[in-house]
Amino acid sequence: AQSVAQPEDQVNVAEGNPLTVKCTYSVSGNPYLFWYVQYPNRGLQFLLKYITGDNLVKGSYGFEAEFNKSQTSFHLKKPSALVSDSALYFCAVRDGSGTYKYIFGTGTRLKVLA
Amino acid sequence: EAQVTQNPRYLITVTGKKLTVTCSQNMNHEYMSWYRQDPGLGLRQIYYSMNVEVTDKGDVPEGYKVSRKEKRNFPLILESPSPNQTSLYFCASSNPSGMGFNEQFFGPGTRLTVL
Numbered sequence: 001a002q003s004v005a006q007p008e009d010q011v012n013v014a015e016g017n018p019l020t021v022k023c024t025y026s027v028s029g030n031p032y033l034f035w036y037v038q039y040p041n042r043g044l045q046f047l048l049k050y051i052t053g054d055n056l057v058k059g060s061y062g063f064e065a066e067f068n069k070s071q072t073s074f075h076l077k078k079p080s081a082l083v084s085d086s087a088l089y090f091c092a093v094r095d096g097s098g099t100y101k102y103i104f105g106t107g108t109r110l111k112v113l114a
Numbered sequence: 115e116a117q118v119t120q121n122p123r124y125l126i127t128v129t130g131k132k133l134t135v136t137c138s139q140n141m142n143h144e145y146m147s148w149y150r151q152d153p154g155l156g157l158r159q160i161y162y163s164m165n166v167e168v169t170d171k172g173d174v175p176e177g178y179k180v181s182r183k184e185k186r187n188f189p190l191i192l193e194s195p196s197p198n199q200t201s202l203y204f205c206a207s208s209n210p211s212g213m214g215f216n217e218q219f220f221g222p223g224t225r226l227t228v229l
Contacts, residue, residue, distance in 0.1 A: 006156075034217060043118075043204055043220035044157075090156060100145065100164060101172055102218075106156035 002027045002095050006105035013081045014113050021076040021108045023091030032094040033074040035065055037087045038107075044090065050074060061085070081112045116141045118221035120205050126227045127195060135190045135224050137205030145208040146188040147172070147218065148180065150201040157204065163188055195228040202226075 003026045013019045025031055032051055036044040048059025055067045065076045074091060091105040118139045127133055139146065147162035149172075159172030163182040177199055179191040188207075192199060202225050206218040 036220075043222050044206075044218075045220070046217035049217055092157075100162060100170070102147070102159050102162075103173070104149070104157035104159075106154060 002093060002101070002103045004091050004093050004103050004105040006089075006091055006108045008108050009106075010109045010111060012111045012113060015083055016080050019078050019081045019085070019110065019112070021089050021091075021110060023074045023076065023105060025072050025074060025091070025093045027093055027095045029095055029098070031074075033065075033067065034092040034094075035059065035063070035074075035076050036090045036092060036104075038090065039087045047076070047089075081110075083112045083114050086110055086112045116219070118205055118207055118219050120203075120221040120224050122224060123222065124225050126229065128229050129196055130194050133192050133195060133226075135192075135203060135205075135226070137188045137190065137221060138186050139188075139205075139207040139219070140186065141207060141209070141219065142185065143207035143209045143219070144185070145210065145218075146182065147206045147208075148178070148188070148190050149204045149206065150174065150199075151204060151223075152201050160190070160203075195226075197228050200226060200228045 005024045034049045035047040038044045048057050050057050050067045058064045063078050088107050090107050094102050121136045144165045148160040149157040151157050158174045160178050161180040163169045204223050205221040208218040
């Protein structure tokens with residue numbers, strides 16, 4: 001069965017420091033991996049995705065993520081955090097074996113401190 | 115403007131009173147989906163639709179119905195709502211690409227309270 005784990009409910013980081021939000025997954029077949037961000041009282045917005053190709057993918061707002069097949073991880077990163085990055089972040093996976101179901105993680109709240 | 119719209123945005127109802135939450139997208143997307151968001155549980159997929167007249171269950175379909183009679187619309191129907199369906203609901207749409215589906219576009223959400 002597909003699953004996504006975001007092991008940290010909250011991540012605190014000082015403005016200007018690098019940030020990492022962790023995600024691990026389990027799927028049958030090749031994974032399609034996504035990161036979304038949710039600001040208060042808003043819907044989710046797409047940040048980036050991994051379908052195939054380079055393991056390091058770049059996305060919106062300076063975010064990037066590294067796909068690691070051996071560790072089944074897809075951690076979200078940013079070299080220098082901004083206070084405006086404070087939001088709820090979701091990792092999601094779509095099983096590449098033929099279904100079109102999506103599994104989302106439980107979310108990680110990122111708090112960037114000024 | 116490309117968007118996914120949901121109505122109503124807020125709804126308070128009572129147990130057993132049938133309701134429908136509408137979802138519409140103007141991007142000609144083939145794929146549409148409904149999710150519910152609950153604290154500590156993240157987003158869970160309720161139903162999805164690959165195209166008109168093609169729907170399938172997500173992980174939490176019990177107590178919900180959907181229909182896809184037109185490409186742009188994907189209503190969520192609660193025939194007999196119960197308090198455990200109190201949640202924040204999101205509709206999303208997407209289009210396939212050569213390697214699978216692209217990112218989903220999400221609506222603004224519908225906050226449902228069932229008393």
